[in-house]
Amino acid sequence: MGEWSLVIFTILMQTAIGAYLWATLMKSRKQERDFNKNNIAILALTAVAMIVSLMHLGTPSGALRALLNVKSSWLSREILFSGAFFGLVFITVLGDKLKLNGSQKVLLGWVTSVVGLLSVFSMSKLYMSSIIPAWNSRTTMLDFFVTTIVLGGIMLLVTSLKELEGEVAKLSIVMAAAVLIHAAVFPSFVAGLGAGTAAAQTSAMKLAQAYGGMLILRWVLVLGGVGLVILSQYKKQQESTYIYLALAALVLGQIAGRYIFFAVGVARGVGVI
Amino acid sequence: MTQKGFYFDMTACIGCKTCQIACKDKNDLKVGVLYRKVSSFEGGKFPKPWMYHLSMSCNHCAKPKCVENCPTGALYKRADGIVAQDIEKCIGCKYCIWSCPYGAPQYKEDQGKVGKCDMCADLLDKGENPACVDACVMRVIQYGELDELKQKYQGTQDLAVLPESNITKPSVLINAKPVAEKGA
Incomplete structure (x- = not known):
């Protein structure tokens, strides 16, 4: 498994994007929220993600050439939008210095x-x-967007719990719903692989055997993580303790999930139809 | 645009791997990197065991996923249909390796880049043959305009051991043993 750089890149980008999206939604409900801490954390995560992604390349010095085939390559588009996101977050962080007015923000x-x-x-x-x-x-696609919603949500909770007063319950319900939909679809995804081509069957076998234990741990952590976020609303005294525990469970669970994603990928090819 | 391709006569191939070695020599490839590879398949049981060899390189597909997915445009299709590579542009992201159903693009660790069969385009441009074609002792590998090869020889793009040809439309014609045919 030599794809650690991609595990980290995809997880960090999705977390940062999710946290920004949640902050924008929450701001639309109450203008005076500014989520400064969240914005700076997003900028840092995006910067780290992009630097780590270079480690995947055999020739990192040519990284900018990855933008040359936007017309047909999804990889070019991914880099284009990720880079643009970084730039726009940077402008968001500088928002006050640039004297942006309310509607511009x-x-x-x-x-x-x-x-x-x-x-x-x-x-x-x-x-x-x-x-x-x-x-x-x-x-x-479901996996990536669920990660965006869930890790983005927990990141906003960690950076901006006070500013979110009164919204945490709603946020936690959306996070739980996203995880439950993913968990509900996952068995049929594995079954589909099991009934597929030889390469698909090899992946299904890896999911069921070599990575079976890790897969169970992953779902326990992720389901437990959203459970802790919901529970935090019933234990207001220790709300932040529960949120931090949820952060640990969700981050570990999603990293395990993404590790498994890369580890079980088997390419079709000559003799491996 | 025309389309060059390879013809491979499986029925006469003896699996000597001379094509593989000639290719490796021509392209000066390190251990573990092969632009053309001979795979052998066997099965059945007495009194009807079977075996066949398949020599395969880049198939210079009509719909090459590697070219479509390459983020730098390093992989491109020449006017004669050959899927060629501008090595200077390659950044070693390996997305072409995840895109090819035939395992043609190969990662070269020492260079941090990917390389692949270009049908010995440099030799073709000088009017010579690809190294594998000239090296084959059984004369089972031919190359040329795919349309002309199809007029001259019988063959298929689909074998039991290959992903479906409609994924990338490979420019290859294989005269298959019956046991190697799809659904056999």
Whole structure:
């Protein structure tokens, strides 16, 4: 498994984009929220993600050339939208210094969110356009968007719990719903691989055997994580303790999930139809 | 645009791998990197065991997923249909390797880039043959305009051991043993 850089890149980008999207939604409900801490954390995560992604390349010095085939390559589009997202977050952080007015900030918020979502969409299509059946599935897109919603949500909770007063319950319900939909679809995804081509069957076998224990742990952590977020609303005294525990569970669970995603990918090829 | 392709006569191939070695020599490839590879398949049981060999390189597909997915445009299709590579542009992202159903693009660790069969375009441009074609002792590998090869020889793009040809429309014609045919 030599894809650690991609595990980290995809997880960090999706977390940052999700946190920005959630912040924009929450701001639309109450203008005076500014989520400064969240914005700076997003900028840092996006910067780290892009630097780590270079480690995947055999020739990192040529990274900018990855933008040359936007007309047909989802990888080019992923880099384009991820880079644009970074730039727009940077402008968001500088918002006050640049003397942006209220409506300009709202516009910036939505434009950045849409660019972020396009980045997650491109990232999904990149893997869906491969010759690897375990990735070449709509479940990849579901996985990536669920990660965006869930890790983005927990990041906003951690950075801005006070500013979110009164909204945490709603946020936690959306996060739980996203995880439950993913969990509900996952068994049929594995069954589909099991009934597929030889490469797909090899992936299904890896999911059931070599990575079976890790897969169970992953779902326990992710389901437990959203459970802790919901529970935090019933234990207001220790709300932040529960939120931090949820952060640990969700981050570990999603990293395990993404590790498994890369580890079980088997390409079709000569003799491996 | 025309389309060059390879013809491979499986019925006469003896699996000597001379094509593989000639290719490796021509392209000066390191251990583990092969632009053309001979795979052998066997099965059945007495009194009807079977075996066949398949020599395969890049198939210079009509719909190459590697070219479509390459983020830098390093992989491109020449006017004669050959899927060629501008090595200077390659950044070693390996997305072409995840895109090809035939395992043609190969990662070269020492260079941090990917390389692949270009049908010995440099030799073709000088009026010579690809190294594998000239090296084959059984004369089972031919190349040329795919349309002309199809007029001259019988063959298929679909074998039991290959992903469906409609994924990338490979420019290859294989005269298959009956046991290697799809659904056999």
